[in-house]
Amino acid sequence: MKLRLFRGFRHIPETWNSSLLIRFILFMLMALGLYFYLVESVVPKTYDLQKNTISNVTVAAPMEVEDTEATAILREEAKGSISPVYQMQEDITKNQLKVLDHIYRKIAEVRIASDQNMEEQNEGNGLTPPVILGEPNQAMITHLRDNIPYQFTDETYRTMLKQSPEALATMKTISSNILSTVMLDGVRMNEGMGEAQKKVSELLATSDLEIKAREAIKEIVSSAIVPNIVFDEEATEQAKETAFRSVKPVKIYKGEILVGEGEYITDEIYRKLGIAGLLTHHPNYSPYFGLGLLVLLITLFFYHYISHSSLEMARNNKQLLMFLVIILLNLLTMKIIGLGQDLGYMFSGFLVPAAFGSMLITLFLDLRLALFSGGMFAIAAGFIFNADSATFFDYRYAFVVLASTIAGAYSLRKPTQRRNILASGLIVVAANLAVISAVYMLFYSFNWSDLGKLYGFGVINGLLSAVLTIGFIPFFESAFGILSTMKLIELSNPNHPLLRRLLMETPGTYHHSIMVANLSEASSEAIGANGLLSRVGSYYHDVGKMKRPHFFIENVVGRENPHDRIAPSLSRTIIIAHPYDGAKMLEEYNIPKAIRDIAEQHHGTTLLKFFYHKACKESDSLIPESDYRYPGPKAQTKEAAIVGICDSVEAAVRSLAKPTPDKIEGLVRKIVKDRLDDGQLNECDLTLHELEIITRTICETLQGIFHNRIEYPEEIEVKQA
Structure with missing residues (x-):
């Protein structure tokens, strides 16, 4: 009884298989699946807590977040604590010294002018020196008032005008020194002016001048003293800005206990819970957007890599769907094991057999894609197994998953048997133990008991990865019609039911198929095609002949050829039917499509020349060639084309009476x-250069089979004497 296994996605319509819309939907499903698998691990849990109540849970901050409100208050306080900045303006001191010089210069000019007038008047009256100078008059005082920026008392003006040039010079020097001394010490507005006046008095007290002169100097210098320490608005603002920036942000650190069980929820605690996004009615949406952005970047990376690669899945939505299923299965496994961590089983993240995902991708799709997927699985593990509530990502588990997935992918580059997967599982175990040792020594204090338990997790992890890989291989092979290397090796087993039938029912066809397989495999490998697929396809390419075995010449042994007794048209129908009978038979035995295609395409649309010419001879009318051609399709792959060539070559060479290298090469060409x-x-991608390589390879293989043999002499009977 022939069982039909689950066929899953094997018969997806071709329009869907190449549809850009379907491809877009699959990538969207990948992004959504990844997002919803991780969102629970990334987004913090929220609590329905109210202020001025008692908390029934202990709540810790899941991540570091800035308390912007507290930071703003502290910064404003720091800014307000800055006193106004005053700067001494030396230009003001220099200017006032110039003003003082101007005052004394004007006094000296008025005094000199007055003296000159008096001399002229004395000379006119016939007086002779010594001349007695006149008293300062109101006109002189008025002139000074109009030309000096400060207003002094009349007494001060008179005192100054009475001084001799030498005395006036001395008073100027004393005034300049006092003004310089006072202003160089700095004079502030208001309170600083009083201090300056006191300093003037103190400095004048040590002078030898008469009282009136000292009083005049005091008034002049006091008037010239102005504030030279002035408010610097720019420096003040800069100081405030520096103080503002120097205040470090107030942060709620991850792991910080915001409220304990049984603790009263004050306004401040409630405010901090809201900032941390831990309140149900005031959640923090940034993790949602952050995770969405991360998932989008991962999805775009895989989209770009797959779309610009030479992989078949770049055009085959069925393979893309398989890739998506493997990813989601792996993530589901992580989530299931992650439940153990939620139940309090620490270090359960080291148990996750993430390597089985990369191993399946290596077996069915591509090694490099498996390595990239391993990176994605490591990121997912870091989020899912974040046991510490103070972090969103746990590097420990990410390191172990990354190492195991890389080890699993690389160790399965060229599998030939299922036991290779078990060996790969042992390699994953070794990688796990090495990385677990490194992670343990980095993050934990050394303890042999704990390390031994982690080693046990690492061993289970690797072995479980191998077991899951072996377990899922039949599912993917059946559901997606995948033809893996191991599947091909299994199909090449002579004990396969269909091959045993071929041997028992059509021994000639069986041996013909073996010969075609040798030629096809050698030719395919010579041009870089799939030699194993060509070999297995050759084994099954003629199984359709089992339906009417005696109508094919290789199975006609010691009996009359049945085609001699039937019409060419009937012979044509029987012969042409065998590729399609074989394809149906292969489908019944659940043989993968790639092998069914070889069986169906190996004759293409070639002409049955023998029966066509026979029909033309027997017919009076012209018979179109199309009546005696296989309906096709033509070979679509290199492997199908090579099997078709080798099938014709093997049958033709077998008909040679004495095959020689030249005859064989001529026939093959x-x-x-x-x-x-x-x-x-025309419909496969073989090049002329590859055809030449195929021709030479077939000739070399056939020459090895049909080599010259030594003719042994017949045994001569020796008569007994």
């Missing part, structure tokens, strides 16, 4: 040329 001229290779 003729068959290849006929196929090429007939357009049978």
Whole structure:
């Protein structure tokens, strides 16, 4: 009884398989799946707490967040604590000294002018020196009032005007010294002016001048003293800005206990809970957006890599769907094991068999894609197994997952048997133990008991990865029609039911298929095609002949050829049917599509020349060639084309009476040329250079099979004497 296994996604319509819309939907499903798998681990749990109540839970901050309100208050306080900045303006001191010089210069000018007038008047009256100078008059005082910036008392003016030039020079020097001394010490507005006046008096007290002169100097210098320490608005603002920036942000640190169980929730505690996004009615949305951005970047990376790669999944939505299923299965496994951590089982993250995802991707899709996926699985593990509430990402588990996925992918680059997967599992175990040792020594204090438990997790992790890989292989092979290397090796087993039937029912066809397999595998490997697929496809390419085995020449042994007794049209129908009978039979035995395609395409649309010419001879009318051609399709892949060439070559060479290297090469080249001229290779991507390599490889292989043998002499009977 032949069982039909679950066929899953094997018969997805071709329009869907290449649809850009379907591809977009699959990538969207990938992003959404990744997002919803991780969102619970990334977004902090919220609590329905109210202020002025008693908390029934202990709540810790899940991440570091700035308390902007407290920071703003502290910064404003720091800014307000800055006193106004005053700067001494030396230019003011210099200017006042110039003003003082101007005052004494004007006094000296008026005094000199007055003296000159008096001399002129004395000379006119016939007086002779010594001249007695006149008293300062009101006109002189008025002149000074109009030309001096400060207003002094009349007594001060008179005292100054009475001084001799030498005395006036001395008073100027004393005034300048006092003004310089006082202003260089700095004079502030208001309270600073009183201090300056006192200093003037103190400095004048040590002078030898008469009292009136000292009083005049005091009035002049006091008037010239102005504030030279002035408010610097720019420096003050800069100082305030520096103080503002120097206040470090007030932060709520991750792991900080915001409220304990049984603690009263004050306004301040409630405010901090809101800032941390831990209140149900006031959640923090930034983790949602952050996770969304991360998932978008991961999805775009895979989209760009797959779309610009030479992988078949760049055009095959069925393979993309398989990739998506593997990712979601792996993430689901992580989530299930993550439940153990939620139940209090520490270090359960070291148990996660994430390597099985990368191993499946390596087996069915691509090594590099598996490595990139390993990075994604490591990121997911870091989020899912974040046991510490104070962090969103745990590097410990990410390191272990990354190492195990890389080890699993690289160790399965060229698997040939299922036991290779178990060996790969042991390699994953070794990688786990190495990384667990490193992580443990980095993050924990050394304890052999704990380390031994982690080693046990690492061993289970690797072995479980291998077991899951082996367990899921049949599912993916059946559901997606995947033809893995191991599946091909299993199909090449002579004990396969269909091959055993082929051997028992059509031994000639079986041996023909073995010969075609040898030729096809060698030719395919010579041009870089899939040699194993060509070999297995050759084993099954003629199984359709089992339906009517005796109508095919290789199975006609010691009996009459049935085609001699039937019409060419009937022979044509029987012969042409065998590729399609074989494809149906292969489908019944659940043989993968790639092998069914070889069986269906290996004859393409070639002409049954023998029966066509026979029909033409027997018919009076012209018979179109199309009646005696296989309906196709033509070979779509290199492997199908090679099997078709080798099938024709093997049958033709077997008909040679005495095959020699030259005869074999001539026959092979003729068959290849006929196929090429007939357009049978138009729909596959074989190049002329590859056809030449195939031709030479077939010739070399056939020469090894049909090599010259030594003719042994017959045994001569020796008569007994």
